[in-house]
Every structure is written in structure tokens, then in C-alpha cells.
Amino acid sequence: MSFQNTLSYAKELDANDQLAAYRDQFHFPKIGGKEVIYFTGNSLGLQPKRSADFVEEIMKDWRELAVEGHFYAEKSWWDYHERLAAPLARIMGAKTPEITVMNTLTVNLHLLMVSFYRPTAKRYKILCEEKAFPSDQYMFQSQIKFHGLDISDTIVEVKKREGENFWRTEDVLAKIEEVGDELALVLMGGVNYYNGQVFDMQTITKAGKDVGAVVGWDLAHAAGNVELDLHNWDVDFAAWCSYKYMNSGPGNASGVFIHERYHGRTDIPRFEGWWGTKKETRFLMQPQFDPMDNADAWQISNAPVLALAPYLASLEMFEEVGMEKLIAKRNKIVSYLEFILREIDKEVESTFEIITPEARGTQLSVFLHGEGRPIFDYLMKNGVITDWREPNVIRLAPAPFYCSYEDMYRFGQILKRGIEET
Structure with a gap:
């Protein structure tokens, strides 16, 4: 599939997403008054509103x-x-x-x-x-x-x-x-x-x-x-x-x-x-x-x-x-995230190594060559909740129930700024 690293394209993907409505059925933490981009469903999933x-x-x-x-x-x-x-x-x-x-x-x-x-x-x-x-x-x-x-x-x-x-x-x-x-x-x-x-x-x-x-x-x-x-x-x-x-x-x-x-x-x-x-x-x-x-x-x-x-x-x-629809969105949104990472890698003086093989689920583990803990801290301060693993890996898990394609695009832009500023 041919992806684009643009906000309008990400919004188009969301508009055609059968699961998009489920995003509103979860509670999102906020940083600076804005809902976070949440990549840690592989650690703790967000709270469904119906749970209460x-x-x-x-x-x-x-x-x-x-x-x-x-x-x-x-x-x-x-x-x-x-x-x-x-x-x-x-x-x-x-x-x-x-x-x-x-x-x-x-x-x-x-x-x-x-x-x-x-x-x-x-x-x-x-x-x-x-x-x-x-x-x-x-x-x-x-x-x-x-x-x-x-x-x-x-x-x-x-x-x-x-x-x-x-x-x-x-x-x-x-x-x-x-x-x-x-x-x-x-x-x-x-x-x-x-x-x-x-x-x-x-x-x-x-x-x-x-x-x-x-x-x-x-x-x-x-x-x-x-x-x-x-x-x-x-x-x-x-x-x-x-x-x-x-x-x-x-x-x-x-x-x-x-x-x-x-x-x-x-x-x-x-x-x-x-x-x-x-x-x-x-x-x-x-x-x-x-x-x-x-x-x-x-x-x-x-x-x-x-x-x-x-x-x-x-x-x-x-x-x-049903798992069939969840897996279908999982495959697409993870592929889009991978595309975004590779596009940002071309634009900045840094090298990302995705260490997750093709046999994968929702998670991409990314080795940040030339970057250290400061980029993780920058992401967290700027509304991206992700996960750090030593020595230099961030784990990104865009859970299909509540993550959007716009989240993937916005994450790429924040990551790019973080690399340029840290």
C-alpha cells in the first residue's frame, strides 16, 4: 500500500476506519490539556468508559x-x-x-x-x-x-x-x-x-x-x-x-x-x-x-x-x-507507523533501526542509534506516552481499539522536532 506522510492523508485513513468510533469509548490521559498519543497498550491498556x-x-x-x-x-x-x-x-x-x-x-x-x-x-x-x-x-x-x-x-x-x-x-x-x-x-x-x-x-x-x-x-x-x-x-x-x-x-x-x-x-x-x-x-x-x-x-x-x-x-x-477486524486495523496502522518512522529517518540526521521482525503484532521496537534517553523524555513531555527499554529502545504499540492514524502522523512530527531540538 502506498502511504503518505501528511495530515490530510492520515485524516482520510481515519475517516475510512471501521473502528474509529471506538476511540471515543476510552478515557485518554491529557498533557497540557490535550489527549496524549498513547503507545503503551502493550503495558497497560486505556480504560474503557463502560468499565465503570x-x-x-x-x-x-x-x-x-x-x-x-x-x-x-x-x-x-x-x-x-x-x-x-x-x-x-x-x-x-x-x-x-x-x-x-x-x-x-x-x-x-x-x-x-x-x-x-x-x-x-x-x-x-x-x-x-x-x-x-x-x-x-x-x-x-x-x-x-x-x-x-x-x-x-x-x-x-x-x-x-x-x-x-x-x-x-x-x-x-x-x-x-x-x-x-x-x-x-x-x-x-x-x-x-x-x-x-x-x-x-x-x-x-x-x-x-x-x-x-x-x-x-x-x-x-x-x-x-x-x-x-x-x-x-x-x-x-x-x-x-x-x-x-x-x-x-x-x-x-x-x-x-x-x-x-x-x-x-x-x-x-x-x-x-x-x-x-x-x-x-x-x-x-x-x-x-x-x-x-x-x-x-x-x-x-x-x-x-x-x-x-x-x-x-x-x-x-x-x-x-471481533479479532478479525482488530487484526486488520492492527496490520494497517502498524504499517503506517513504520512508514512514518522511515520517512522521518530520511528527514533528520539520525538512524532508526526497527528491530521487530515481519512476524509481529501491534508493537514496533525501535533502536535509536545516535539518540539517547533525552528523546524519550522529550516525547513524554510533549504528549507521547511510550516505553523505554535499555539500552536504547522505545517500544511503540498503537492499539487498534483507540489509536488513530492521525496519532501516527502527529507522533512523527513530534519525534522529528525532538531529534532536532535535543
């Missing part, structure tokens, strides 16, 4: 019904989390019974490791990408220590090639084959937080399964961002946060996928609590755990409905639009 109504509904029920709200609220609390399963299943490419919502992301990954990381004397190694998100690294290390294993011998990292900023799928597959029958678990980030690369999850999952390993995915940067088909890819388990592209609020609840092959089993190791027991017998207070026959068997405590309310509000928007 969903929270207030629960507050009203709490005021008026107190404990009876568990059963007699219009959206009863005891099964509130079940309302999120079907819309999430459509986003994640899953069957509804394979989805549950509980806790937060790293807590859920730890709980899933209880079930799906079962090291033996021969098969004990964990494969991940090098420099995985720190929380995942800490989780791996603590799980390995819990099992009494040696971290350096157990963690197998797939590295990028010298001089390259991305991982090659063939290198991941080669490492899986190399580790072979010593490999217990493949657990990677489906979209890398630093460079924005989308891994070939289907191919990697098959390779891991072919050598007898369990395969899971941390989908923190993938959920609501890229096309997923977890059930048909034969993924064993996955977890994701909801506060990035899914706009559910800071630190909010995590979604979980557990393939149906593990449902209804009483022999699987699992940390259990009474909300994972069958609804029919839950309040009989029986001494033996009787698991739900779906992913809810991994639930431990009753759902934090005040946290789930804004998540449900956001999922309502995903249901209205």
Missing part, C-alpha cells in the same frame, strides 16, 4: 444485597467468572470449557507448573527463549530449586544469532530436537515483550510434542493482539494477563487455557481449593475434592468479581468487533 458501569453494578448489588449477591445479583457472583469463558475462547482459539479466569499471570504460571512440569531423572529440562521476561525467569528458577534441580543444567535457552535481533524458528526447532528426550517442558512467550516478535507457536508446539515434552505459552503480549488457535495447535496449557491489549485494568486477573484432554481427571497433580470442586457439591463441604470437568478445576478461591467486572466490560467490546 460494570464495577458500579457490583457495588450496587453489594450495597443492596450484601451476601445474597452471590446468588441473587443479576450477574450472580458465584459464577461470575464463567461469563468470561466464551468470549475469551473465541479470542484464544479454544473451546469454552478450556478457559478459566483467576489470580494473576505469574501466580497462574506457577500453579500450572505444578500440573505440567513433572521432572524425572531423565526428562527434566525446560526450554525457553533467552532473556525471557524477568518474571518468567524468576518463576523457572524458583520452580527448579523447588524440585531440587540445578538451574544451569535445567534451563535451556534458545539464543538469537550473532548480530540479529530476532529468533529464527529453525533454531528453536533445532534446540528442541537437540535436547530430545531430556526435554520436559517448552514454555515461551508467544510474543516477545522486548522486540515484539510473534513466535510460530503452532510449529514450535508440534515440535515439542513430537519429542514427548509438554508445551505451554505465556501469552501476556499475545492475548487480544494476535490470532491464536490454542486448541487446534494442541497446546497443553497457556496463561495471559488481561491489562495490556485487553484493557481490564492495572494488575488485573489472568486468563488460563487448559486443553480438554486434562479435564475431569483426579490423578493430575494440582493445587486445589473449593472453587475447583463441582458446583453441585461445592456447598456440601465434603472432605474430598471432586473436580469440575473443565478448566475451572484449577480454580482455588471464589472469583474477585470487582476485578473481573472491567475485564467483562472489555470483552463485551471484543465481542462487538
Whole structure:
């Protein structure tokens, strides 16, 4: 597609954008009285205006019904989390019974490791990408220590090639084959937080399964961002946060996928609590755990409905639009942003290196050769909310729900001034 770096062209793109009206359904911070250009939906999505109504509904029920709200609220609390399963299943490419919502992301990954990381004397190694998100690294290390294993011998990292900023799928597959029958678990980030690369999850999952390993995915940067088909890819388990592209609020609840092959089993190791027991017998207070026959068997405590309310509000928007339209706009607006960056690069004495490969979602990671932290500070002071990563990278994530093409043009002009003035 032939783009133009002009305000009139950007406005024309917005006028033809099917999702343009959704921008007005979000709250934008303001700097200097003007709405910011918001590039950090990959860290915390903006607040949908309808979220407050969903929270207030629960507050009203709490005021008026107190404990009876568990059963007699219009959206009863005891099964509130079940309302999120079907819309999430459509986003994640899953069957509804394979989805549950509980806790937060790293807590859920730890709980899933209880079930799906079962090291033996021969098969004990964990494969991940090098420099995985720190929380995942800490989780791996603590799980390995819990099992009494040696971290350096157990963690197998797939590295990028010298001089390259991305991982090659063939290198991941080669490492899986190399580790072979010593490999217990493949657990990677489906979209890398630093460079924005989308891994070939289907191919990697098959390779891991072919050598007898369990395969899971941390989908923190993938959920609501890229096309997923977890059930048909034969993924064993996955977890994701909801506060990035899914706009559910800071630190909010995590979604979980557990393939149906593990449902209804009483022999699987699992940390259990009474909300994972069958609804029919839950309040009989029986001494033996009787698991739900779906992913809810991994639930431990009753759902934090005040946290789930804004998540449900956001999922309502995903249901209205659908991932197909979101991905179509994502592809176009990210391509336009890339065009703007390259045009500005031609106009100023600076060099930008986009380190995000073609296999990407909403994020572009840009290495600013010859520029330092001052350009990031300039952007922030001038109404561009973006993200800095050492040593010299800004991450730009134009979320398709609320970012406009005019935002991309305006960002380019601010960036140009910043380079010229700093």
C-alpha cells in the first residue's frame, strides 16, 4: 500500500476506519490539556468508559444485597467468572470449557507448573527463549530449586544469532530436537515483550510434542493482539494477563487455557481449593475434592468479581468487533507507523533501526542509534506516552481499539522536532 506522510492523508485513513468510533469509548490521559498519543497498550491498556458501569453494578448489588449477591445479583457472583469463558475462547482459539479466569499471570504460571512440569531423572529440562521476561525467569528458577534441580543444567535457552535481533524458528526447532528426550517442558512467550516478535507457536508446539515434552505459552503480549488457535495447535496449557491489549485494568486477573484432554481427571497433580470442586457439591463441604470437568478445576478461591467486572466490560467490546477486524486495523496502522518512522529517518540526521521482525503484532521496537534517553523524555513531555527499554529502545504499540492514524502522523512530527531540538 502506498502511504503518505501528511495530515490530510492520515485524516482520510481515519475517516475510512471501521473502528474509529471506538476511540471515543476510552478515557485518554491529557498533557497540557490535550489527549496524549498513547503507545503503551502493550503495558497497560486505556480504560474503557463502560468499565465503570460494570464495577458500579457490583457495588450496587453489594450495597443492596450484601451476601445474597452471590446468588441473587443479576450477574450472580458465584459464577461470575464463567461469563468470561466464551468470549475469551473465541479470542484464544479454544473451546469454552478450556478457559478459566483467576489470580494473576505469574501466580497462574506457577500453579500450572505444578500440573505440567513433572521432572524425572531423565526428562527434566525446560526450554525457553533467552532473556525471557524477568518474571518468567524468576518463576523457572524458583520452580527448579523447588524440585531440587540445578538451574544451569535445567534451563535451556534458545539464543538469537550473532548480530540479529530476532529468533529464527529453525533454531528453536533445532534446540528442541537437540535436547530430545531430556526435554520436559517448552514454555515461551508467544510474543516477545522486548522486540515484539510473534513466535510460530503452532510449529514450535508440534515440535515439542513430537519429542514427548509438554508445551505451554505465556501469552501476556499475545492475548487480544494476535490470532491464536490454542486448541487446534494442541497446546497443553497457556496463561495471559488481561491489562495490556485487553484493557481490564492495572494488575488485573489472568486468563488460563487448559486443553480438554486434562479435564475431569483426579490423578493430575494440582493445587486445589473449593472453587475447583463441582458446583453441585461445592456447598456440601465434603472432605474430598471432586473436580469440575473443565478448566475451572484449577480454580482455588471464589472469583474477585470487582476485578473481573472491567475485564467483562472489555470483552463485551471484543465481542462487538471481533479479532478479525482488530487484526486488520492492527496490520494497517502498524504499517503506517513504520512508514512514518522511515520517512522521518530520511528527514533528520539520525538512524532508526526497527528491530521487530515481519512476524509481529501491534508493537514496533525501535533502536535509536545516535539518540539517547533525552528523546524519550522529550516525547513524554510533549504528549507521547511510550516505553523505554535499555539500552536504547522505545517500544511503540498503537492499539487498534483507540489509536488513530492521525496519532501516527502527529507522533512523527513530534519525534522529528525532538531529534532536532535535543
